[in-house]
Amino acid sequence: MIEARGLCKRFGAIDAVREISFVAGDGRITGLLGPNGAGKSTCLRLIGGVLAPDRGEARIDGIDVGGEASAARARLGALPHAAGLYGHLTGRENIAYFGALHRIPAARIGREIDRWRERLGMADFLDRPAKSYSQGQRVKVALARALVHEPRNLVLDEPTNGLDVMAIRALRGVLAELRTEGRCILFSSHVMQEVSALCDRIVIIGGGRVLADDTPAALRVRSGTTTLEEAFLRILADGEREDEAPLGEGAA
């Protein structure tokens, strides 16, 4: 389970994240949906512990990311925005390196890699240098790398960027399987179809704030629209109006 409690983060004069709170439960796929620059990546980095919040806290399975960073991180697998691999290492070596950093015995790493090789269909390329990989192959290896230590929680930052339809399909299948295993999956996206196809719950973020947090069906009902895309646009527009209101008062 991943919890965000009143997370705030400023970069200079910019409020990247303002009071973001939500809960991503186990056995569910939670989508962080928002336009570019809404604060999705910052939010995931706060949860991953590579950024420290100015206020608020992130908890992973109840463990404070700021307080017990190592224990929290051990329960988290991450596929960051730029899921770069080491080009001179093979996919297998890339995954094994992270497994070793998580202090997993070599024999178990080998078994895990073999398991993910079958599950993600990586047999053709896993033992080739990563610099020869296509974007889809890179994401598969990066996903296996994020899962090698068997984390209960997984965060993915725009994982489908640059993937073709086939690869997106495959990724969706894997995420759905991980959900049935009872894991907590949190992923960000600005693509509506992706979120609607996968998510049990959607957290819509705009201007660094949570604008809505509900099931896809409830969001449609709440905004009085028939499609999720319209609901998304309506909620964003409402959010912007609310943002501008206090400014208008200040000027007057």
Next chain:
Amino acid sequence: MRALWTVFRKELLENARDRRTLFSALVFGPLLGPLLFGVMVSRIVAEDAGSARQSVSLAVVHGERAPDLLAYLTAAGARLQRAPFGERAARSAVERGRAGVVLIVPRDYPRRFEHGEPARVLLVADSADNATRGDAARAGAMLQAYASAIAQLRLQVRGVDPLIAAPVTIDSIDVASASARAVSLIGLMTYFVLFAVLMGGLYFAIDATAGERERGSLEALLMVPIARGALVGGKILATSASMAASLAICLAAFLGVLHLLPLERLGMRSDFGPLMALEFFAICVPFVPVGAALMTFVASFTRSYREAQSYVAAVLLVPTLPIAFASIYSLRASPAWMVVPSLSQHLLMTSLLESRPIGALDLVVSAASSLLLALVLFVFTQRQWRRETMLG
């Protein structure tokens, strides 16, 4: 510790497969110095051998006016040619480099010589031209010798003891040129050794920091639950290993090159044998982590490979500054200088090459101050890696 070892092994494995890194760390860096050194020394040896011949090439205008002088010069070893131009054109011929040194015998030379008056000859040369400067000086000396020989003959003819015209004689013994060259060559050799040390880690340090960021692997790495100290330590250690290998290769190459060169002819001792190579290695090893930590630290601030290359390459200049300082002020090894890394290594290596004794205290202070600086740089780097700005 296990995490540090994991990072260390991965960095070595990754860079071992990178041809550019490997070439610069184990071929270009360590071999450039010894090869350049070899070429320079053999050129200097060849030049010295050339000047030892003492032969002079002279183009002569109107040599028929002074047959005795020409005979004397030929006997003294000068190679004379009839100049293909006249008196007036001689100057411009030398200026344009068409002729080296030109001797002109003026029209009034025979008459004045016969009457015992000072007979003028002209020697035209370009003193800014390194190639002919030696010829001009030697030609001048030959003419002087001819003049004093004639003077002695004339005094004898008049019944005067020629010795009376030589109240003081000067014998100068020049030892400067060979040893001065040797000193600057030694400075060059220790510089090349320190250069090889740094080159051995250049691309390792860049790859481990800016490369990690440029590939986009940094964020995932920073989310792994290991101490930043272990991460940075493993990277610096891998860089150090490559630098130590480069140092060893460089010293082995110097062994080969110095073995082949006739250094004694330059007044340099050539007792740079396997033992001294080992001593060099021991002296320089404490400098290895200093360079590794410094390059890693500098590269940690850069956003891309290209940016890192320009900044970290500037670090390669670091060892030149103390060496330049040392040669300007002719520093000798002393405990006070031993607290300055790279300068201390340079001074200690120079002492060894000049077969001066090295104090045990100097060795200890040099190693300790270097390791301390490395530790300080490591702490700074680790601090930088803890900052959020690392993500960029």
